[in-house]
Amino acid sequence: GAGVSQSPRYKVAKRGQDVALRCDPISGHVSLFWYQQALGQGPEFLTYFQNEAQLDKSGLPSDRFFAERPEGSVSTLKIQRTQQEDSAVYLCASSFPRGGKRSYNEQFFGPGTRLTVL
């Protein structure tokens, strides 16, 4: 595809439900990131994959949040037993690293999934 796609675009869940959010990165992009963006705030890092390896999950707010990328392309962010504070836009981004810590590694973002927990 031409860009990063995410589905669903909108999700309403009752408190306690489990949800799964999908991200399709740009074809060939090695790196994939998940961010959480609360209303009126900037995105906050959740987790990072390089191919299928989850190299950093330090931003996941609790053990109810789980992300996977089993084949190194599509990724799923799962939230178990959703709570009202989980309501936010969940953004996915991908990049093709050009090598080295000082590389630009521009990230391309998807449109996000807006999750509302009632």
Add this chain to the structure above:
Amino acid sequence: KNQVEQSPQSLIILEGKNCTLQCNYTVSPFSNLRWYKQDTGRGPVSLTIMTFSENTKSNGRYTATLDADTKQSSLHITASQLSDSASYICVVRFLTGGGNKLTFGTGTQLKVEL
């Protein structure tokens, strides 16, 4: 914790006017500083990326400046258009403890009116 702060929080200007958005960060060294534009309901789109050794970078009507000594960056928008209405987010990639992570500011919400 690394901090990226932006001002003003929101701004309304008339079409055709110029404006400048500010970004201050509190921790260095950093790898690069980026400005993103985020339209309502969309993901952020990169406008400029500057390394610590660059002072200015332009992209059409957008010009970003960086002063690594004062840890300040600005985004100047020239001859604003209605389509410039969006949130503008300053993003810093720090070298320490961040690996490949980016730290985002809270954004400046810009509205361009007729």
